[in-house]
Structure formats: C-alpha cells, structure tokens
Amino acid sequence: MGLPESLLRWLFQVLKPQYHNPVLCYQDVSLILMKYSSLKPRTRVFADNKGQDQLLLSLYGSIPCKHHNVTYEIPITIWIPLDYPNSHPTIYVTPSNETHVLNPNNYVDANGKVYHPFISQWHSVYGADKYNDPKKVQENRLLKLVEVIGDAFGREFPLFKRHAPPPIPGYDNPRQSPRLPTNEVNPMNSPRSEVLASSQPPPLPTKPKEYQSPPPDSSRPLNFNTSSHSTPSQQSLSSPQPGATVPYVYKDMLSSNFDQSHKGDEQHSLLTSLHKSLSVLLEQDLKLLYNEDILPQLQRIEKELLALKDLASKDDQLVKYYQTQIKKNKQILESKISEASYMIKNLSNDKSVDKIDEILVAETVVFNQLYDLRTEEASINDTIDIITKSHDSGSIDTDLFLKYTRQLSREKFMVIALTKKIITSIGIENK
Known part of the structure; x- marks a missing residue:
C-alpha cells in the first residue's frame, strides 16, 4: 500500500534535522508504515x-499476533532512537481501554516494556549498517523486529481481559432498595411521630458530610411508622395519621445530582475548547512543514545514491581485473622461480664453476687490480660504519674504537692512492 506524499514529506522533514542517518531511518519507517497500515x-x-528527555519519532497503533489460532491486534508504541540503527528501537505494550490490562511475562515487564533476544543482539548485528540493500527488502531490520515481537506475543500473550466488578447492593440494583411511600413528612417536626418499637435496632449515628449519601428524591421522602407494633422484617413504613401537619421539606442542592451534572458539562466544554485549540496549532505546524518543498532534496539524494552505486560497480570491476592480473603474475613468478631453482641445482653439481673468480676476469691484469682495489675500499667503508655503530651502542669501548678506526683509515688511504695511480696510468676518468 502506497503512502500519501504529504506524510512522506512530513516524515523526512522530522527525521532530517536531528537523526544521525535520516535516509536509512526514513526508508525503514516508510516500509513499516506500508506493511502495517494500523x-x-x-x-x-x-x-x-x-532521565534525559528527547523528542523522538514514534509509531503507535497495533500489530497482529496469532494466539491459539486466533488473530489479535496488540496495541504497541515503537520509539525510534536518534542514532538508529546503532541503537535498537524501544517498544512498549500500551493497552488502549479499560477492558484489558498488562500480563507481565518473559517478554513484557510490569511497565509494558518489551524484551527479546533479537533486541539484545541488535547492536552487534545492525549497529554498523549505513544503507539498505534494495535486493533484500524482506530482511529489513525493523520489519524483522516487528515480526519477531508479534511471534513472541503469540507464544506468551501480553494482555488479559479485566473482569467487571460486582454491583454494589442498594445503589446499582434498584430492585434491592426498599419501597418508600409517596407522602412527604418531616420526622423531626411531626407532632405524631413516635419512637420505634424496642424490637428494632437503634438508628445509626449521623455521618460526616463527606461520607453522607445524597438524599432521596423529593417524590419519595422518608416516613417513620407511628405504630409501636412494627417488626424488623417490615421494609415499608406507614403514613402518618390524618390531620397531621406536614411541613415543607427543602431539597439539599449541595449534594444533589444537579451540581455533578453541571460540573460534567463544564469539564466537557473545557475539553472541547482545548481540543479545538490543539487542532488549530497542529494544523498551523503542518502547514509550516509543508511549505518547504523537499522533493528537490530527495531527487538530489537519489542522484547521489545512483552515482555512488555506479562508482561501487566500477570499483568492483576494477578489483576483479586486478585479481585476474595478480593470478597471472603469480603463475609467471612461480614458473621463473622453478626455473631458477633448477638452474641453481644444476650449477651446484657442476665442478667447472667452482672457481668462479677465475672465470669472471677483466681484459687486463691492471683492470683486475683496479677492480680488487675498489672492492677493498668499499669493504673498508662498511667495516668503519659497523665499528661506529657498535661504539654508539656501547658494544665496544672508545679506546678499541679509535685503534681500529685509525688502522682501517690508513689502509683506506693506501688503497685510494694506489687506485688513483692506476687510473692515471691507464688514462680513464675517476668517477
């Protein structure tokens, strides 16, 4: 089911300013709203x-769960954190009426908060996600979370039905109330009223005002029996004798139902006015949000995503090309190594190459002598460098260092002098 364009604009406008990854969060929430229309x-x-307060996006409504082969709608609220998907959503079961109450179990605590191993492992599984794979829509993290919670509710139902309380005798059932006479008599001022017979219990003491029940309707006033022969089983009281003066009984307006109905009407009017004010403010806020057109921004983001997708495809092709070239070069290198190993093995068995220095010689004896002097000079330089490093590291003392350095320097001087003499005699430049 598609979502209204106005809803999508509002959703992205809410997520963009403060959520760390608004694009991914927008995609996940849109998918949930399309899947669960409730x-x-x-x-x-x-x-x-x-104890820190944060303005978060929440999804409220109900999700289906199948319990004993019957599908129920469970009311929940899903809170989306600011660093989603690095942090997992928080889910609460929220009974929406007085007929059901929470049933704490392994998945729901007494406050309605939902727990599940899927939520506990959320960070390790989805914490590093930066974007969605369009080929794996059914494996969306938020969609799987709602499905897993629905299955858990099916195993252990989070709600149970509240039973209605029994009716209070004498108030809710009018048949249990004694039938009162219709004549009005004030028992305190009637000259013919007498004390009830001794077989009846004494009257109860007067209750405080906050515990007094409202007086009966004026059409049914109380009337005491003027006869001294009444019994406890008698429920109705006889009327006064003829000729008795009946004073007017004033109705108690403070404890009457008129005051309660008046207060109810006043509260209803206040709630109606508050609802209208909130509706006007909400409509103004939505108009302000809709004034900013986000379609160009969404189109720009879509182009950037497509460009990144093409770049990733090119990088993938380049990586495959380099892998192929590496395999080819590896095969060539292995073949050359095997050839070199075979040649070394053959040469090691050939006795004619034992005296390699006699085979590789220069054109004249002077050139051979010049070659030897150059190699000797290089070896003296390397030896002096090694002795210097050993002295710096403390391996040899200063006296020994100076002794060998002077000796090597003298040998180097003689080698350099002889080398210059040979170069001058054969007529080549000293480079």
Missing part, C-alpha cells in the same frame, strides 16, 4: 533510563 507516526518526548 501503525501511525508521530513525535513525542521520550524519557530514557537516565
């Missing part, structure tokens, strides 16, 4: 475990 988005202030 869920609606809204923004509310959420207080975390540390």
Whole structure:
C-alpha cells in the first residue's frame, strides 16, 4: 500500500534535522508504515533510563499476533532512537481501554516494556549498517523486529481481559432498595411521630458530610411508622395519621445530582475548547512543514545514491581485473622461480664453476687490480660504519674504537692512492 506524499514529506522533514542517518531511518519507517497500515507516526518526548528527555519519532497503533489460532491486534508504541540503527528501537505494550490490562511475562515487564533476544543482539548485528540493500527488502531490520515481537506475543500473550466488578447492593440494583411511600413528612417536626418499637435496632449515628449519601428524591421522602407494633422484617413504613401537619421539606442542592451534572458539562466544554485549540496549532505546524518543498532534496539524494552505486560497480570491476592480473603474475613468478631453482641445482653439481673468480676476469691484469682495489675500499667503508655503530651502542669501548678506526683509515688511504695511480696510468676518468 502506497503512502500519501504529504506524510512522506512530513516524515523526512522530522527525521532530517536531528537523526544521525535520516535516509536509512526514513526508508525503514516508510516500509513499516506500508506493511502495517494500523501503525501511525508521530513525535513525542521520550524519557530514557537516565532521565534525559528527547523528542523522538514514534509509531503507535497495533500489530497482529496469532494466539491459539486466533488473530489479535496488540496495541504497541515503537520509539525510534536518534542514532538508529546503532541503537535498537524501544517498544512498549500500551493497552488502549479499560477492558484489558498488562500480563507481565518473559517478554513484557510490569511497565509494558518489551524484551527479546533479537533486541539484545541488535547492536552487534545492525549497529554498523549505513544503507539498505534494495535486493533484500524482506530482511529489513525493523520489519524483522516487528515480526519477531508479534511471534513472541503469540507464544506468551501480553494482555488479559479485566473482569467487571460486582454491583454494589442498594445503589446499582434498584430492585434491592426498599419501597418508600409517596407522602412527604418531616420526622423531626411531626407532632405524631413516635419512637420505634424496642424490637428494632437503634438508628445509626449521623455521618460526616463527606461520607453522607445524597438524599432521596423529593417524590419519595422518608416516613417513620407511628405504630409501636412494627417488626424488623417490615421494609415499608406507614403514613402518618390524618390531620397531621406536614411541613415543607427543602431539597439539599449541595449534594444533589444537579451540581455533578453541571460540573460534567463544564469539564466537557473545557475539553472541547482545548481540543479545538490543539487542532488549530497542529494544523498551523503542518502547514509550516509543508511549505518547504523537499522533493528537490530527495531527487538530489537519489542522484547521489545512483552515482555512488555506479562508482561501487566500477570499483568492483576494477578489483576483479586486478585479481585476474595478480593470478597471472603469480603463475609467471612461480614458473621463473622453478626455473631458477633448477638452474641453481644444476650449477651446484657442476665442478667447472667452482672457481668462479677465475672465470669472471677483466681484459687486463691492471683492470683486475683496479677492480680488487675498489672492492677493498668499499669493504673498508662498511667495516668503519659497523665499528661506529657498535661504539654508539656501547658494544665496544672508545679506546678499541679509535685503534681500529685509525688502522682501517690508513689502509683506506693506501688503497685510494694506489687506485688513483692506476687510473692515471691507464688514462680513464675517476668517477
């Protein structure tokens, strides 16, 4: 089911300013709203475990769960954190009427908060996600979370039905109330009223005002029996004798139902006025949000995503090309190594190459002598460098260092002098 364009604009406008990854969050929430039409988005202030208040996006409504082969709708609220998907959503079961109450179990605590191993492992599985794979829509993280929670509710139902309380005798059942006479008599002022017979219990003491029940209707006033022969089983009281003066009984307006109905009407009017004011403010806020057109921004983001997709495809092709070239070069290198190993093995068995220095010689004896002097000079330089490093590291003392350095320097001087003499005699430049 498609979502209205106005809802998508509002959703992205809410996520963009403060959510760390608004594009991914927008995609996940849109998918949930399309899958579960009973869920609606809204923004509310959420207080975390540390007592910090945050304005978060929440999804409220109901999700289906199958319990004993019967499908029920469970009311829930899903809070989306600011660093989603690095942090997992928080889910609460929220009974929406007085007929059902929470049933704490392995998945729901007494406050309605939902727990599940899928939520506990959320960060390790989805914490590093940066984008969605369009080929794996059915494996969306938020969609799987709602499905897993629905299955858990099917195993252990989070709600149970509240039973109605029994009726209070004498108030809710009018048949249990004694039938009162219709004549009005004030028992305190009647000259013919007498004390009841001794077989009846004494009257109860007067209750405080806050515990007094409202007086009966004026059409049914109380009337005491003027006969001294009444019994406890008698429920109705006889009327006064003829000729008795009946004073007017004033109705208690303070404790009457008129005051309660008047207060109810006043509260209803206040709630109606408050609802209208909130509706006007909400409509103004939505108009302000809709004034900014986000379609160009969404189109720009879509182009950037497509460009990144093409770049990733090119990088993938380049990586495959380099892998192929590496395999070819590896095969060539292995073949050359095997050839070199075979040649070394053959040469090691050939006795004619034992005296390699006698085979590789220069054109004249002077050139051979010049070659030897150059190699000797290089070896003296390397030896002096090694002795210097040993002295710096403390391996040899200063006296020994100076002794060998002077000796090697003298040998180097003689080698360099002889080398210059040979170069001058054969007529080549000294490079």
